Amino acid sequence: MTAPAATFRTCPVTTRRIHDQAESLVKINAVVSVVALLIGAIAAVLIVLTRWQAVHLLSATWFYRLLGVHGMSMLIFFIVFFEMAVLYFASTALINARLVAPKLAWFSFLLMLGGAVLVEAMMWGGKADVLFTSYVPLRASPAYYLGIILFAVGALIVTGIFFANLVVAKREKRYEGSLPLVVYGAVTAAIITVITLLHGAAIYIPTFLWSLGLMHVDPQVYRMVWWGLGHSSQQINVAAMVAIWYMLGGLTIGAVVLNEKISRSAFVLYVLFISMASAHHLLVDPGMGPAWKVVNTSYFMYMAVLASMIHGFTVPAGMELGMRLRGYTNGMFDWLRRAPWHDPGFSSLVLSVVVFGFVGGITGVTIGTEQINIIVHNTLRVPGHFHATVVSGTAMAFMGATYYLIPLVFQKRVAFWRMAQWQPYIFAGGMFIFTLSMTFAGSFGVPRRHWDITFSQAPFDVPFSPVVDLVLAVVAVGGLLAATGAFMFVAIAVASVFFGKPLGEITKGTAMVGVPQGITHPPVHAADVDARNAALHAPGRGIMGPAPGTIVLVFVFLAAFILYFFVNWKILSFVWKIG
Amino acid sequence: MHTETHTGLESPKGIWWKPAHKSEKVWVGIAFAWCMVLFAMMPLWHWKGGQNPSGIRRRVEPAAFFARTQEFIQQYQVDTDRGMPIVAPPPGSDIYLTGMSFQWTPILKLQKGAEYILHLSALDVNHGFSLYPINVNFQVIPGYDYGLRITPNASGDFRIICNEFCGIGHHTMVGRVIVEDAPATGTPGTGGTP
Structure with missing residues (x-):
């Protein structure tokens, strides 16, 4: 393909080249994503006010209908549109490259938007009261399935463009050496996207034909293949979120990559094993035997869990080392105490890591154990778990990234700056209470989706x-x-993007209202950083090495994990004998 | 040795496949060992534990399963409650429960400490078998017969909540299981507590 006339600007903050078409697509996808978030959050309020039995707001019909709307708007439209923005951003701006096929990119955007609008119209119109999972033989209008197919095809094309951007960037020598780790993480997210969307095609095309009366779809086979889409898509979120963790760490406090080999290998483990996650949902299903369940639910002996436990160490350790290299070397946790907690990009990052790991990760592995699932399946413990991963983890990380995208991509100041500084704490704090109490209610056997x-x-x-x-x-x-x-975030994002003050001239070292500190005070390392790094790695520092604070934190995590896991086995041992 | 300190936003220059610090290696090793423990617990519980979702699994025509349930009801019905048959099968027997929108049929009357093979299936769409207040949950799928060996370990009046969305009346779908203490008198077969 010959290079079309592409217009670039140079980012005044990062000095990277930014292609205008790529930037427009990042913007439009981010904006649609926030609109979906707003729809999903409105549905969320009405749903929680219904499950609060003292209020019990909605009728049964509208409760189930809006539960479907909430699931699709949040888990699919908000997250996937944002991920499309991440893919465009990572494959162009981060490596000085251009978008190779702008027209195709706009076409795929329209496809996704059309599909999303069709799905929403069917759900709100009562033509698809089948909830997020749409298990056959519950039947929705064929247009609902068609909408999902259009959306998925669009997303698949964007993934193709992402890979093409990387290939062309390499050929045009836009960057030297290997891809940055953040882009590498985005590549793994894109590969998992392809796997996920192929499962999506394999299930929704037959289901569409079934809804027209043209073929039969077995309910158990549906569940197996559908969850190849449904759970794998959450693994896209995990990979994208971890990539954003590394990005925000670098932008906010100069977090370094501890060891490229370890971090990249962990990403590879995601690609290799994560698409087996379908089994998590079928542990108490009649269609599969114990060997299949054990091998698949464990991602082949927990290799994807190993990957997450590795990132759970390398991300905070990279942050600690980054801070120590910038001179915050006192004691065990001085680096954490003196971190920029008023920067919503940084607080989002930390809250995302902590709630994802401690609540989402520990509960997820435990309830995804074959036998423990007997006391968990379809109770409130399940949404208790995944709101900790996908909301407090992924959505929180995406929000944190947005606080940097607003100045860097939209070239606007963040509106309602004081509110923005509080927003991550309110969002994550609420989610923390929500997920823990939901998990607790679920352990009494309270059903989900009820x-x-x-x-x-x-x-x-x-x-x-x-x-x-x-x-x-x-x-x-x-x-x-x-x-x-969530509403605070939507208000901030909309006000900044559409009515915000232009970014203006940045004076390094001077705090500005509406500009995160990572931009006004870039966390650059001193010229002698390599020498400092070598000193922190010196054998004399012993086994605790360059990031002793993180070692303490990960062992607290492991202790909590072990305790929760075995308490659940103990509870299981009290119920009726079943085999 | 540790050169080219960089963030995740920058391209590593040259060869990045370098040895990691001992602390990082130790954590990877511990995490790996823990993953093996997580894995080993599942086969171990199949061997030593009392609760496994294996069961006897086979395909079945939904109508055929429902007919088998009706036959089972005729064979062992002892009473009715709110129009729903109460069925008291002998210990050790195969018992049948059909889920359909929006009810579980029949009501089961079981003996504490006796083993039964509980066959679960659905007539129309997916349902969720959730035994209250024990909190034991299984997926019930039309076209599949899930035969689980169960042994009630306490007497009482239990409920079966449907916990898989099955339509707008989903929340009204509640069944009943009664577990009695003493071995019922006059029950043929292998009655009695162990």
């Missing part, structure tokens, strides 16, 4: 403990707090 656990219209009473009512009220309070954080 309009009325007082069972007022059921033939038999189900007398849940009064504790459950209290816990569900706490779930609602946490949910409303998190939704408040």
Whole structure:
């Protein structure tokens, strides 16, 4: 392909070349993503106010309908549109490259937008009351399945453009050496996207034909292939989120890569094993035997969990080392105490790592254990887990990245700056309460996706403990707090992008309202950084090495993990004998 | 040795396949060992543990399964509750429970300490078997017979909540299981607690 006339600007902050077409696509995808977030958050408020039994706001029909809207808007449209922005950004701006096929890129955007609008219209119109998973033989209007197919085809094309951008950038020598680690992480996210979308095609095309009466789809096969889409798409989120962790670490406090080999190998483990995750949802299904369940639910002996535990060490250790290299060398945790907690990019990063790891990671591995799943499947423990991963983890990281994208890509100041500084704490704090109390309620057997656990219209009473009512009220309070954080984010993003003050001249070293400190005070390392790094790695420092604070933190994490895991086995051992 | 200190936003120059610090290697080793423990617990529980979701699994026509359930009801029905048959099968027998929108049929009356093979299936769409308040959960799928060996370890009046969305009336779908203490008198076969 011959190079079309491409217009570039040079970023005044990072001195990278930015292609105008790529920048427009980053912007439009980010904007649509935020619109989807708004729709999903409105649905979320109405849902939590219904599950709070004392309020019980919506009718049954609208509760289930909006639960579907919430799932699709958040888990698919908000996250995937944002990931498209990440793919364009990583494959162009981060490596000084151009977007190779702008027209195709715009076409795929329109395809995705059209598909998303069609799906939303079907759901709101009551033509697809099948919830997010749409398990056959529950039936939605064919247009619903068609909308998802259009959206997925568009996303697949963007992934292709992403790879093409990288190939052309390499050939045009836009960068020297290997891809930066952040882009490498984005590559793994893109590869997992391809795997995921192929599963999507394999299930939604037959389901579309089934909805037209043209073929049969087996309900168990549907569940297996659908979760190849449904869970693998969450692994895209994990890979993209970890890439953003490395990016935000670098931008906010000059986090360094501890060891490229280890971090990159961990990303490779994601690609190799993560698409086996479908099995997590089928552990108490009749269609599969124990050997299949054990091998698949463990991602072949927990190799993807190993990858996450590696990133869980290397990300904070890189941050610690980055701070120590900049002179914050006192004691164990001085680097953490003196970090820029008022920078929403930084606080989002830390909150994302902590809640994802401690709540999302530990609960996820535990409830995804074959036998423990018996006391977990389809209870509130499941959404308790995935809101900690995908909301407090992925969405929080994406929000943190947005605080840097607004000045760097949109060239605007972040509006409502004081509010922006509080937003990550409110969002993550709300989600923390929400996920823990949901997990707790689920351990009483409270079902997920359920309009009325007082069972007022059921033939038999189900007398849940009064504790459950209290816990569900706490779930609602946490949910409303998190939704408040989401609305704050939407307000900040919209006000900044459409009505924000232009970024203007940056004077390095001078704080500016609406500009994160990583831009006004770039965390550059001193000229003698290599010597300092060598000193921190010196054998004399012993086994604790260059990041002793992180070692303490990861062992606290491991202790919590071991405790939670075995407590669950103990609880399982009390129930009826089943085999 | 440790040259080219850089962030994740910069391209590493030259060969980046370099030895890691001992602390990093130790963490990777510990994490790997923990992953092996996580893995080993599952086969171990199949061997030593009492709760496994294996069961006897086979395909079945939904209508055929429902017919088998009706036959089972006729064979062992002892009473009705709110129009729903109560069925008291002998210990050791195969028992059948069909989920359909929006009910579980029949009501089961079991004996504490006795083993049964509980066959679960659905007539129409996916349902979720959730035994309250024990909190034991299984997926119930039309076209599949999930035969689970169960041994109630406590007597009481239990409920079956549907915990897989099955349509707008999903939240009204509640069934009932009664577990009695003493071996029922006059029950043929291998009755009695062990």
